Amino acid sequence: xxxxxxxxxxxAGKSTIAKRVSGELGYIYVDTGAxxxxxxxxxxxxxxxxEDVQAVEALxxxxxxxxIFFNGEQHILLGDEDVSEAIRTENVSxxxxxxxxxxxxxxxxxxxxxxxxxxxxxxMDGRDIGTVVLPNAQVKIFLTxxxxxxxKRRVLQLQEQGMEAxxxxxxxxxxxxxxxxxxxxxxxxxxxxNAIEVDTSxxxxxxxxxxxxxxxxxxxx
Ligand code: DC
Numbered sequence: 001x002x003x004x005x006x007x008x009x010x011x012a013g014k015s016t017i018a019k020r021v022s023g024e025l026g027y028i029y030v031d032t033g034a035x036x037x038x039x040x041x042x043x044x045x046x047x048x049x050x051e052d053v054q055a056v057e058a059l060x061x062x063x064x065x066x067x068i069f070f071n072g073e074q075h076i077l078l079g080d081e082d083v084s085e086a087i088r089t090e091n092v093s094x095x096x097x098x099x100x101x102x103x104x105x106x107x108x109x110x111x112x113x114x115x116x117x118x119x120x121x122x123x124m125d126g127r128d129i130g131t132v133v134l135p136n137a138q139v140k141i142f143l144t145x146x147x148x149x150x151x152k153r154r155v156l157q158l159q160e161q162g163m164e165a166x167x168x169x170x171x172x173x174x175x176x177x178x179x180x181x182x183x184x185x186x187x188x189x190x191x192x193x194n195a196i197e198v199d200t201s202x203x204x205x206x207x208x209x210x211x212x213x214x215x216x217x218x219x220x221x
Contacts, residue, residue, distance in 0.1 A: 002027070002121040002220050003136070005129035006212075008143035009189060010093070010177045011150030013200055013208060014125040017143065020209045022123040023072060025216065030067065030116045032126035032133070033096065034076045035109055037087035038065050040095035042078060050098045060108050067116070090173060097177045100127075101184040127181055130192030139219045141212060142191035145201045147174050 004027065006014050015031050022029035040050070042063050048055045066077045075084045086092070099105055106128075113133045116122055126133065130140035145153075151171035158165035181189040191197055196215055200208050 001117060001119070002138050003117045003134045004123040004139040004141070004216055005134050005137040005192070005195075006123060006125040006141045006143055007127055007129050007131070007189065007191065007195070008125075008141075009145075009150070009174075009181065010097075011154055011174055012143040012145045013153070013205070014143050016205065017208050017212055018123045018125045020205075021212050021216065024209075024213060025121070025123075027121040027123050028069065028116065029074060030113070030122055030124040031074055032109075032113050032124060032129065034067070034074065034084070034087060035065060035112065036100040036105075037092050037096040038076055038078050038083055039063065039105060039109075040092050040099045041083055041087050043099060044092065044095055050095060050102075053102055053104070056099065056102060057104050060105065065112070090170075093177065094173065097180045101180060101186070103186040106132075106186050127189040128187035130195050131190065132187045135192070139216050140192045140195035141215060142195040142197045143208075144197065144199050147171060147178065149201045150174055 006018050008014050018029050018031070039060070042059060043050055043056060046059060048059050050056060064079050068075050068077060075082050076087065077083065110133065113124065117124065117134055124134060130137055148171065151167055151174050154170050155165040155167050198208065198211060203211070
C-alpha cells in the first residue's frame with residue numbers, strides 16, 4: 001500500500017490539493033482535520049467545556065464517528081448525521097484547534113486514522129501525519145503559504161460561497177491557530193525530517209497539483 005502524508009498549517013491548501021491529486025491517482029483521500037472538527041462539534045453541542053479535559057475524555061467513547069466515501073467525496077458522520085458542512089464554521093475551527101491539543105484525544109483518534117492506510121492507497125492530510133500517524137509513509141509533503149496569502153484565499157473561498165468575510169479577523173484566527181498547532185506539546189505541527197517542503201504562496205492551484213503529483217510519482221516509482 002502507498003501512503004502519502006500531507007501536513008501543513010491551516011489554509012495552506014492541503015485539502016483542495018489532496019482531493020485533486022487523490023482523484024487523479026485513484027487514491028483514497030482522508031481529511032484528518034474533519035475528525036478533530038467532529039469531536040469539537042460534539043463538545044459544543046453537548047456543552048462540554050474543552051478546558052475540562054476529563055469531560056472531553058468522558059465524551060469520546062460515546063461518539064460514533066465514521067468517514068464514508070460517496071461519489072469520491074469524503075463525508076463525515078456523527079452518529080447518523082452527516083456533519084460535513086456543520087464542522088466548517090470558524091467557531092468549530094477554533095474549538096478543533098483546542099480539542100486537538102489534548103493528548104488523550106490524539107491518542108484516541110490514532111487507530112481510526114491508521115486504519116484507513118491499511119487496505120488502500122491513501123493521501124492523508126493533517127498536522128502530524130508524516131511525524132506520528134504514518135511515520136512510514138512513502139511520500140511526505142509539508143505544504144505551506146504565508147499567513148496573509150492563506151487569509152486571502154479563505155476570504156475568496158467564503159465570498160464564493162456568498163458568505164461575509166472579514167480579512168483581519170480571518171488573518172488573526174489563522175495566526176492564532178498556527179500558534180496553537182505548533183506550540184502544543186503532543187504531536188505539534190512540524191515537518192517530518194524527510195518531508196519535502198512546498199511553499200504555495202506564489203503558486204496557482206494547478207501548479208501545486210502538478211508539483212505534488214510529480215513528487216508522488218517520482219517517490220513511488
Ligand atoms: O485541517 P483542519 O483545519 O480541518 O484541522 C482542524 C484542527 O484540527 C486544526 O486546528 C488542527 C487539528 N488537527 C490536528 O491537530 N492534527 C491533524 N492530523 C489534523 C488536524
